[in-house]
Amino acid sequence: MKLGYHLGYWSSGPPEGALDAILRAEELGFDSVWTAEGYGSDAFTPLAWWGASTSRIKLGTNIVQMSARTPTATAMHALTLDHLSGGRFVLGLGASGPQVVEGWYGQPYPKPLARTREYVDIVRKVVAREAPVTHDGQHFQLPLQGGTGLGKPLKSTVHPFRKEIPIFLAAEGPKNVALSAEICDGWLPLFFSPKSDAFYRTALEEGFSRPGARRGFDDFEVAASVPVLVHDDVEEAASWIKPSLALYIGGMGAKSVNFHHDVFARMGYEDVADKVQELYLAGRKDEATAAIPTSLVEDTSLIGPAEKIRDELAAWEETVVTTLLLRGDAATLTKVAETVG
Template sequence: MAMRLALNLGYLVGRDDPAGQLALAERAESLGFASVWVAEAYGSDSPSVLAWLAGQTSTIGLGSGVMQIPARTPAMTAMTAASLDLLTGGRFSLGLGVSGPQVSEGWHGVRFDAPLARTREYVDIVRAALARETLSYAGTHYTLPLPDGPGRPLKLTIAPARERIPVYLAAVGPRNVELAGEIADGWLAVFYAPGYADEQLARLRAGQQRAGRGPDSVDVLATVPLVTGPDPEACAEPVRSYAALYVGGMGSRKQNFYNDLAVRMGYAAEAAEIQDLFLAGRHRDAMAAVPYRFVDDTSLLGDVDRLTERLARLAEAGVTTCAVTPYGRGLETRLAALDTVAEAHRRAGLA
């Protein structure tokens, strides 16, 4: 049994953050991590950060976790992916996600409708462009070239370093997870708990079977908060803000995919309370309402021995790449957490 380690840096959050993110990426590379992933919402964009990291690293893989589908045309995404793959010598993986209605409509001005069908067409076009096909597409949501103008079918003028750039899909809802199993090379999972993994993997496998794909055709990449220390309950405290934001405030009261996931995981009452508190502006109370068990089930908390056992559980629960997000006060604490999880990974025999 093997499971790769990766690093998820999330978003840039302040003026001093770039230096810290670079230091974490360099440490992950020195420890043999497979890849580093960066996110975007309505602040830093992932391709810019990845290009900056690429110029200062040499071996570690680089992934967008994610590039937002409503933010770019599929052809623009293909251009960016080809450029990053070429410039990094084949180190880039393309993670895509539909974002949510608030960001899609409020920030990008793109209606959040038919996300599964849009994603399917989007991936079709990106893959065709990256294969350097002369691009012509007649879909429900995308038509290339436009039929009533001077446009003509075009072909990407550069070639990626690799014949096929891996495409990952961020998926939370059951139907989205099935779609990842059907069309993606990897699934970007969040709040992945071994106790709930069978239900999610069943959806992934259903998509794979529908497409005639084998069970090993999709990399299950779970982003997992990481906090090291002797007391797991104390380690959970820094993660509460992240859990409260996503379960309580990432979306509207009627449409929050992460809240829905918490409900499916058996935390219906707690998810409702967290959302009520967060949307009322009582963020600290929302954080306090996040159950310790939820944080512990979806994070890596504790000392090296506990991390060793928890990494083994994640691997047994189907995770093939564990992307850790280190929490803690100060850069040195987070760097040390990477050292600890690398040692736990070695002890668990997952390399």
């Protein structure tokens, strides 16, 4: 199982020590480093800025929100970064949720799967540069229909460094996971648990079995963001993770549409997820955090003494996950790499 480093998105400003941690990850032999975006910092700029100081490690976005850019604009970013990195770029995409898509980007959210399928198709056409790009879809038209009538199909002026750039899809529901297996090169799960492996394996198999599917289990990547904390006190380690879980389960989405909540409900924590969401949306964030049992943290994280983590890692190695994406500063990455490497 490979290791990756996930910087995430910024909070109030750039994370301290980011470049030191990235360079340490490369020195330790990590396979990849990833950036993210919410509704503040973007994913491409930090990846280019810090990635310029690296030479080997893959540079990925986890994730770029599709509603933030047209498919051709995203393809331009991908072409540019792939050239600048010497073919090390990985494009991770995600649909986000209606609160951000409609509230921040002012774009429609309905039919995210159909929009994703069209989006990925256009990106691949731009990168391949085999012909002027045209697309007549329900969500995207190139050239635009109903405009001035002066639009014309265009082909990128930039020749690609690679005819194909790997595209990974962030997905949590079974239909979206199946879509990632059908049209992409990898899947980016956020809250994965070995207990859910059979569920997701079935969803991936559904995608791989569709006509025209690009890959199968042998050459498909699954890069899962997994908190790993080496600490003698399991409860204390869990306490550092619980506030983030409360935010995602309770506050990252509307009560009726929160895909993170649904992940934990499928995992067997429906009552917990409902309670956390109710408390969080009522502004009782500390109570929401306290309502998360340590067992839920342990199901989706690797925490505790080194020996415990090594023992539990065996279950992860039997899953569809091919890369563990870690977080932390340079010292944390070193400690975790020594434990799980």
